[in-house]
Amino acid sequence: MQKSWNLAYTRDLLRELIMRDIKLRYKRSVLGIIWSLLNPLMQLLILSLIFRIVLPLDIPNYNTFLFTGLLVWTWFQTSLYAATGAIVDNRELIRRPGFPAGILPVVTVATNFIHFLLALPILLAFLVISGIPLSSALLALPFLFVVQFLFTLSLVYFIAPIHVRFRDTQYLLGIVLLLGFYLSPVFYEASAIPPRYQYIYRLNPMVTLIESYRTVLMQGRMPGIYSLLLLVIISMAFMAIGYGIFNRARSHFAEEL
Amino acid sequence: MSSPIIVENLSKQFHRYSSEKKWTIQEAVLSGFKRDKSQDYFWALRDVNFEVPAGKMFGLIGRNGAGKSTLLRLIGGVGEPTEGKILTSGRIGALIDLGAGYHPDLTGRENIYINGVISGLLRKEVEKRFDEIVSFAELEEFIDSPFRTYSTGMQMRLAFSVVVNTDPEILLIDEVLAVGDLNFQQKCMDRINLFKEKGCTILLVTHDTNLVANLCDEALWLNKGRVAACGPTDMVVMQYTTAMQTETQKRTSESKTAKVIDDGNVLEVNKNRFGSFEMEIQDVHILNSDNLPATHLNSGEQLTIELEFCAPEIVTEPIFGITISSEDGTVCCEASASVADFGQQRVNGSGKISLEFSRLDLARGKYFVDVGIYEKEWTYAYDYHWQVYSFNIGEGNRNNSLLDPPQQWKFESYQD
Numbered sequence: 001m002q003k004s005w006n007l008a009y010t011r012d013l014l015r016e017l018i019m020r021d022i023k024l025r026y027k028r029s030v031l032g033i034i035w036s037l038l039n040p041l042m043q044l045l046i047l048s049l050i051f052r053i054v055l056p057l058d059i060p061n062y063n064t065f066l067f068t069g070l071l072v073w074t075w076f077q078t079s080l081y082a083a084t085g086a087i088v089d090n091r092e093l094i095r096r097p098g099f100p101a102g103i104l105p106v107v108t109v110a111t112n113f114i115h116f117l118l119a120l121p122i123l124l125a126f127l128v129i130s131g132i133p134l135s136s137a138l139l140a141l142p143f144l145f146v147v148q149f150l151f152t153l154s155l156v157y158f159i160a161p162i163h164v165r166f167r168d169t170q171y172l173l174g175i176v177l178l179l180g181f182y183l184s185p186v187f188y189e190a191s192a193i194p195p196r197y198q199y200i201y202r203l204n205p206m207v208t209l210i211e212s213y214r215t216v217l218m219q220g221r222m223p224g225i226y227s228l229l230l231l232v233i234i235s236m237a238f239m240a241i242g243y244g245i246f247n248r249a250r251s252h253f254a255e256e257l
Numbered sequence: 258m259s260s261p262i263i264v265e266n267l268s269k270q271f272h273r274y275s276s277e278k279k280w281t282i283q284e285a286v287l288s289g290f291k292r293d294k295s296q297d298y299f300w301a302l303r304d305v306n307f308e309v310p311a312g313k314m315f316g317l318i319g320r321n322g323a324g325k326s327t328l329l330r331l332i333g334g335v336g337e338p339t340e341g342k343i344l345t346s347g348r349i350g351a352l353i354d355l356g357a358g359y360h361p362d363l364t365g366r367e368n369i370y371i372n373g374v375i376s377g378l379l380r381k382e383v384e385k386r387f388d389e390i391v392s393f394a395e396l397e398e399f400i401d402s403p404f405r406t407y408s409t410g411m412q413m414r415l416a417f418s419v420v421v422n423t424d425p426e427i428l429l430i431d432e433v434l435a436v437g438d439l440n441f442q443q444k445c446m447d448r449i450n451l452f453k454e455k456g457c458t459i460l461l462v463t464h465d466t467n468l469v470a471n472l473c474d475e476a477l478w479l480n481k482g483r484v485a486a487c488g489p490t491d492m493v494v495m496q497y498t499t500a501m502q503t504e505t506q507k508r509t510s511e512s513k514t515a516k517v518i519d520d521g522n523v524l525e526v527n528k529n530r531f532g533s534f535e536m537e538i539q540d541v542h543i544l545n546s547d548n549l550p551a552t553h554l555n556s557g558e559q560l561t562i563e564l565e566f567c568a569p570e571i572v573t574e575p576i577f578g579i580t581i582s583s584e585d586g587t588v589c590c591e592a593s594a595s596v597a598d599f600g601q602q603r604v605n606g607s608g609k610i611s612l613e614f615s616r617l618d619l620a621r622g623k624y625f626v627d628v629g630i631y632e633k634e635w636t637y638a639y640d641y642h643w644q645v646y647s648f649n650i651g652e653g654n655r656n657n658s659l660l661d662p663p664q665q666w667k668f669e670s671y672q673d
Contacts, residue, residue, distance in 0.1 A: 012380040016371045020360065027362045092357035096375055097333025097349050097429065168281040251337035254330065255271060 013103060014110065021111040036115040037122065040070045047187050059189060061218065064126045068217055069186035071123055072210050075116040076152055077177050082108045083156040084163040084170040087253055094253050101250050102243070105156040109149055127217060135220030144216065147228055148209055150235040157242030161249035185210050205231050259346070261427055261458045262309040262332060266341035269302040269327055269482075301327045302482045305341070309475075312456040314449075316469035316490060318497050319479035325462045328479065329353060329429050332460065347458070348377055350425025355416040361405035365396055365415055368404050372416070376423045386422045393444070394418035414441055421448050428452055428459045466494045489586050492643050495629075496531045499637040522645050532640035536572050536630045539607065540565040541646050543626060553651050556621065556661045560614045560648075564628055566640075567607035574602060574633040577610050584623050589659050590614075595633065618662040619650045 026033060044067050051057045051066075059065050086104045093099050127134060163169040184206040185192075193201045201207060208231055212223035302324045309315040317325045330336060332343055333351050358375060359368045369390055373383035383390075391400050394414040396407075404412065420428075428449075449472070453459060463469060469476050469490060476493035478486040478500075485500070486493045516524040518540075524530050545551035546559040554560060562579055578593040592612055596604055626648070629641035650661075 008379060009374075009377075012374050016374045016380070020363065020367070020371050023367065024360060024362060092354065093375065095330070095335050095354060096358055097330070097335055097351040097353070098377060099335075099375060166282045166285065168283055172282055254336040 010100075010103065013100070014106060017103065017107040018110050018114065021107060022114060033118060037119050040067070040074050040119060041122075043070050051187055057188060061130045061132065064123075064130045064132065064218060065214065066187055067123055067126050068213050069184075069210050071116060071119055072148070072213050073181060073184060073186045073206070074119075075112050075148065076206060076209075077181070078115070079109045079112040079152045080155060080159060080173060080177060081170070082112060083159040084173060086156065086160040087164050088167075101253060102246065105153055105160055105246070108156055108160075109153045113145070113149060123217070132218055133220060137216045137220045137222055140216050140222055141213075143228070144209070144212055144223065147212075147231055147235070150239065151205055151209070151231060154235045154238035154242050157239065157246045161246050161253075164249065164253055180204070180206065205234065259344075260308040260310050261346050262315075262460065263344040264305055264307050264328075264332070264341070265343075267302055267305040267328075267331070267338050267343060268300060268340040269324075269331060269336070270298050270339040271301050272298060300482050302331075302338075302479075305479070305482075305484055307477055307484070307487055309458055309460060311458055312453065313474045314453055314459040314461065314472055316473035316476035316493075317460065317462045317479060318464060318466060318469055318476060318494070319485075320464065320501075323479040324482040325479055326353070326431055329431055329460065329462050333429050345427060347426025348424065349427045349429060350376065350420045350423050351429040351431075352417060352420050353429060353431040355413050355420075359404050359412065359416060362403055364403055365391075365400040365407070368415070369400075369419055372419050373423065376420060378423055390415075390418045390422045393422065393448075395441070410438065410441075417445060421445075421452070425452075426457060428457055429462075430459065431462045432464075466498055470494045495638055495641060499531050499533060499641070501637070518645065524642060524645055529643045529645050530641065531643075532630075532638040534640055535570065536566055536568045536575055536604065536639035538564055538566055538628055538630060538640045538642060541626070541628055541642065543646060543648050551648065553649050554617070556650050557616050557618050557663060560617045561611055562614075562626055562628070563609060563611040564630075565607065565609050566604075566630060568604045571603050571605045572639070575604060575639060576631045576633060576635065578629045578631060579612050580627040581617075581619075582625050582627065583659060584625070587659065589619060589624065590617075593631075597633075617650075618660055620658050620661040621650050623647055623649050 025036070044063065047066055047070075048063055051059075052062055083105065086108045087094060087101065090104055093104070094101055124134065159169065159173065183201070183204055190198075190201070190207055190211055208224075208227045212228060215221050215223045305324075305328065307315075317328065319325050327336075329351075330353065331338055332345060333349055333353065334345075358372055360371075363371070366387075369387060370380065370383055373386070373390070374380055378386075391397055394411075394417070396411060396415055399407065399411065404415075407415070430449075449459065461469065461473060473490045475488065476486075476490040477484060478493050478497045480500075486496045518524055542550055542561075542563040542565075543552070544561040544563060545554060548561070551560075564577060564579075566577075568575075574595055574597045576593055576595045578591070580588055580592075581590040582588045594610070594612075596602070624647060625644045626646040627641070627643050628646070630639045631637070631641075632639065
């Protein structure tokens with residue numbers, strides 16, 4: 001409690017908690033790390049079959065296009081799903097004296113970020129196979145990671161305490177995320193949305209994010225900096241509110257679990 | 258220096274619903290976000306005040322549901338008080354829910370690192386203490402096996418070992434001393450004593466009154482969330498056991514009204530008087546060598562303490578106890594006698610018993626005479642008056658000593 005936000009200590013605590021999550025995920029499965037890759041790969045297979053053969057979308061390098069969208073979306077989605085369990089599933093940690101509960105959402109997003117990173121080489125392999133050159137624009141990727149991390153984290157700070165109070169949050173979240181999947185340019189191009197709806201459509205921050213990733217990876221260009229900076233500002237504002245709510249709810253965690 | 262643990266006007270209210278059923282968004286929407294909360298609250302703790310001085314061991318006793326564990330958790334920073342505040346200073350080590358936070362699928366080694374860091378250590382500090390933690394837990398051979406393969410005793414040993422190796426300045430212990438085999442328990446006790454010597458402040462929650470009596474300097478008895486008694490361990494423990502006994506006998510001791518005694522002191526149940534009152538101490542006289550009531554005596558003078566008692570119903574072999582203690586609670590002299598010692602088996606009606614000290618070589622100061630009548634096995638008190646009667650020793654030396662026996666210096670000097 002006294003030294004919980006001390007930098008060196010926070011780093012160590014984060015590291016241990018993330019390692020714990022990752023070790024647990026793979027401890028008792030033979031396939032291990034492959035599990036986290038299997039899900040986006042299966043989705044890739046299905047969607048690719050549909051939109052290349054059944055309903056052709058006519059997007060160049062569709063597999064790479066699709067896989068980029070899928071990986072980015074998967075990191076976002078799994079983090080939010082895991083957010084519902086961030087507090088509830090760590091009951092015994094919350095009840096440890098002096099445990100800084102505020103670190104748990106960070107662990108949630110970070111753990112899923114690591115799965116995302118592990119899948120990244122496959123995406124790069126897709127690029128190479130498709131004949132897309134790996135350009136210096138890839139250096140902008142870490143910046144995109146940070147933006148997505150912040151945005152996701154700000155939402156996790158909202159969701160985690162809500163789920164402590166309302167235990168059916170995850171079902172509602174499931175519906176919202178399903179909707180979000182179709183409202184984000186994961187398997188289609190954002191430009192396919194009619195111009196008069198573009199304004200509303202682009203309120204979804206995932207549109208900016210996924211497009212930025214594609215700009216960097218597939219076109220080898222720098223992403224539009226202004227919309228990303230705007231997203232950072234929005235994320236910070238969300239974070240401030242979310243963290244405030246989280247902190248107020250925190251004193252009740254121990255009782256409500 | 259202020260005390261490491263200060264609890265001020267602490268109250269904690271709980272929602273009753275949280276333990277029964279989780280609320281859902283569906284219900285919230287259907288009920289228009291209104292919820293009948295009128296009867297959903299109860300106080301788990303009410304107006305609790307106490308301080309634990311640095312380096313002391315403090316016992317919290319009370320029955321199940323009295324709020325002991327809630328209090329301990331709040332002190333550990335888990336949850337927030339509804340009213341009042343808790344001030345703690347120093348790294349807190351907690352032996353609460355031992356084994357929580359230990360994941361069954363991770364190895365002992367992995368669990369040590371995670372829990373060491375969760376307990377407030379840096380990773381490299383854990384690394385440095387790793388061997389010590391393992392050897393204290395006696396788990397060298399199994400440290401790379403999954404935690405789930407450990408026996409309960411092994412799991413507890415490991416959890417205990419991690420906490421005691423984090424150098425806590427405040428140690429919170431909740432009923433976990435019965436860890437492992439006798440040998441390990443002894444090791445735990447040794448370690449706790451070592452902490453005490455090093456100036457660690459310890460808070461122990463238990464309903465084992467013997468444990469509290471043996472270990473703690475001070476104790477607090479919580480009854481239904483309120484402080485029933487707080488002070489020197491012996492007094493609190495005796496009061497607690499007596500109350501437990503009284504309750505089983507369905508006797509109401511609350512009905513006794515406060516009584517003013519000769520010197521203006523007030524005798525009040527559950528404050529300086531407690532017992533089941535199957536027998537009562539009617540009056541206490543402190544008499545000097547002339548058999549006259551005295552409040553001032555000289556060191557080395559004769560002193561008689563006389564107890565008038567009454568037993569409304571037959572009581573078998575009660576024990577009378579008299580303790581003379583100094584103002585700070587140090588026991589100077591303790592004596593007890595059973596009715597059986599006088600060749601009798603039971604007492605009924607009133608009577609008198611006296612204890613004569615042919616001389617009392619106490620140093621100058623104020624002394625309390627605590628008197629009690631106890632059940633024949635000492636399990637509880639029929640009536641006990643604590644720090645009610647006193648006398649002063651007026652003459653003689655006042656060093657930091659308790660005794661001032663007749664003395665004489667002799668001096669010889671040899672010169673070559």
